Amino acid sequence: MRPFTYTQPETIEEALTASVTNTDSKYLGGGTNLVDLMKEDVERPSQIIEVADLDFNTITSNETGGITLGAMLSNSETANHPDIRKNYPLLSMAMLSAATAQIRNMATNGGNLLQRTRCPYFFEVSMPCNKREPGSGCGALEGANSKHAIFGWSESCVATHPSDMCVALAALEATVTLQKPGGTSRTIEFTDFHRLPGDQPEKDNTILPGEIITAIDLPNPKFQTNYHYLKIRERSSYAFALISVAAGLQISGGKITNIGLAMGGVAHKPWKLIKAEAFLTGKMPTKANFEQAAELALKGAKTLSENEYKVIMGIKAIVRALEQALAKTA
């Protein structure tokens, strides 16, 4: 690992200032992703600014009747918080499907949003990778790409975003609050937070240099009864999703009145299934409708040499997730 300096600011202002003074800095949350990548020589910050101990580590009600998740709160504390379990069980379920208990204890909510792709070319510095080294080429495009994207990719990058938490946040229509050096903060829609690779795959998201994530806001409690997070993976735990689906349904009078549907493992960002959501809204929650919605959702998927299976797996996963959500009772 390269030598680096380490600072532990007391306040967010100090942290922001430290990042302005040394633009080669990285904020440190739980370090479960950053430190791994530093060991692999992929991330090479000359300064580490610890933010995990800053004050943004609570869960509070917000003005809109929803809830604010502190960005520095651990994934475990968030997922197991009674308010989250009761009011946003879809988020809890998705978060608890990720990694291991030990990693979730360390991982922070902010860090989870910013974790980087698991593409093996990205991790191996001797390989070409536009995301790690712009202009070096995309090793996966014509290489080993069975775990790569089927939506929204570009010739320059076919990577997927690995987070489970983010798939649920997309389905729940969360927002992200960021604070910039100078003290101003801004809030953006969750679906606008991550981006597609285009010709700038080095940018995973729309965060600006030096910005700190301070909070994630959830709207009114949602899908408290009919929800499911389905994660298909290569072993029963401690593996990233090949495909995942976050599904939330609100049913009234035998019809779907509100729906949240998003997929993981298929794109450079959590993939909100807007067409399928629109199709199902107002319809009866039948298997036939679920199947039609799933077909619609996977329409337009563009597969790579090794990942054709994701289309059929995606369809089955959407139908199953919706069925499981429907089957749940209060």
Place this chain on the structure above:
Amino acid sequence: MNTDISIGTGNPIDRVEGRLKVMGLAKYASEFNVKNLAYAQGINSTIAKGTITAIDTSEAEKQKGVIKVLTYKNADKLKQYDEELPAISTSSIQPVLQSADVYYYGEYVGLVIAETFEQAQYAASLVKYTYSEEKPDIDFDSSRAKAYRPTEKSDYSRGDVSQGLAEADVTLEQIYNTPIEHHHPMELHAIIASWNNGNVEAYASQQIIDDATLTIADTFQIEKKNVRVIAPFVGGGFGSKLHAKQHVILGVMASKQIGRPVQMTVTRNQMFTNTNLRQRNEQKMQVGAKSDGSLTALSHDTLSHTSTYEEFQESCGTVTKMLYKTPNNKVTHRLMPMNLQTPFAMRAPGEATGSFALESAMDEMAWKLKMDPVDFRVKNDTQVDPSSDKPFSSRLLNECLKIGAKEFGWEERPQKPGTKEEGNWLVGYGVSGASRRAPYQKTSAKIILELKDSEVFATIQMDATDIGTGSYTIIAQTASEYLNIPVAQVDVELGDSDFPKTPGSGGSWGAASFSNGARAACENAIASLEEKSGLKLADAGLAKLMRSGNLNSFEAEGTAEPDEEFKKHSVFSFGANFTEVWVDKDTGVFRIKRMLNVASCGKILNPKTAFGQIIGGCVMGAGMVIAEQTKVEPNYGNFITRSFADYHVPVNLDMANIDVIFLPEEDKIANKMGIKGVGELGITSVAASIANAIFNATGKRMRDLPITPEKLILAEKEPGVA
């Protein structure tokens, strides 16, 4: 260190070294406090084939703490192979850093020695290599034309397979694939080496101490007596530590060059590239049988790869030669030199992979014959090893199958695939027969007896290793039995080349060899003491024997080795595995619900440690099916599975209840104590058993391991399944 007051073998006692381990007092190779220690970090090539044209070490050398950078330019000249593709064994030489040539991705091309591990690691990343790159042979399919027969012994045949197939009422021809896998013992490979005027002392994580000393001595061309290797505790090996790998040579070389002891630890990432692998095997099976189920032909052709500089052949066809009765039998092995690391033995080499092919094919045949797969196997039993015409020393395969079927509730198995449901799951049962050679080898031991206050305390010394299997415990139990003193009064000292020679741990020969060696030493001691005292141990007890001989201490040595009876027989352990799986109807996911392993492996010295071995084998076998595979990048030849985040071994949640039944047995032909091996038998039957259960659940025949959700979701039902 030991508090167990029971006497003798057969008791399920706790590990005698268990306390040391949980207290962190059991020292592994890299943990010894050696004064003035320096640290070495290997540098890996970033191409799969070519030549180094330039090396820039200047940046690395400037770094704080860096003592030396070694490359092929300033490395010691080592003994070279004198053949082009030498067949490697557990004691082969290990030339490293001897030329500018690169044969595979990740090969060691340099070494940084520094004051601290961190300094060495950082400096290693700063050494710059320029290569002239050539197109590597990394594609299995396009290497086929290079396939060759390693030796005459790679082929075997009896009768005439084509005639056997022609006479058959039912035939099968299928190909079964197993991927590259890695051993990944928990303890990383490591060495602390000290070179002193041509003498080497090394703490090294090795399974076979004597072979490690040979590899070091031969590679540096020094005398074996000048090399001492010490390994009191080894944190697993699975075959990867049978042979001293290149880091052992690099550690010794580094110490020689800087005149200080050097520690070298292989990182987890380097465990993929620098400690060998289990190669990919493509196995073609041809089977013929009469409609009554009697086999008329069995043929097994294996295609695998070796490196372009060494040869290793895993004998996948061994099982097919000996497990079932058939007049016509053919086994072949072919290798393709490829730009990948040399493969080497991994837990049950040959049997683990070979029995996946054979036992899957047997299941396919049973289905075609409309026979129960248990009955089909029972029908083709043989008490004589058809490949050598020697009788088996003991063979309880049919008993394993029948008792297993009864205990498992085999009659609940759905007769037709895909017909038993539980909600969204399809339920299936699978069976597989298991076998593994039980080789027992020449072993010596020393015993030191001391009389203290009318109690005798014994110390047994041998260069055997305990790789987590329980060697310390069973040796203590054996000595306790023959001396008739409590286990607590026996101390066992292992893992030092100064102690009497043993074959080390591996190949399922450890328990039988070590115990019989210890027995021989005890018997010699007792015989001398009985003679000196004129008393009998059985009447007087050990303390009286020593007292009447006026002895406060006494030493003896003993050696045990296979006798004529052993050589006249074919000696194998046998077993059967039963598995219930639940397969999701849609998502490609399956779960192992329960597993029963019935094992017939001679006398069980300690049911607790033996149980651990079988369970460990089952988990490792399940790993072969669930997700374990090392994937080669198709354009560059590096491994894309490069850490435990991508190389998926089973997690607790993957493993169901595993039950083990040991059939009561003592095989006195195998050796005097009646012991056979348990270390590898467990893994051999599991993969086929799970795959066969998946067929029973779904009607899908999965012939390529691992059976990932991706493969399962794309698979079609077998023709003929409703």
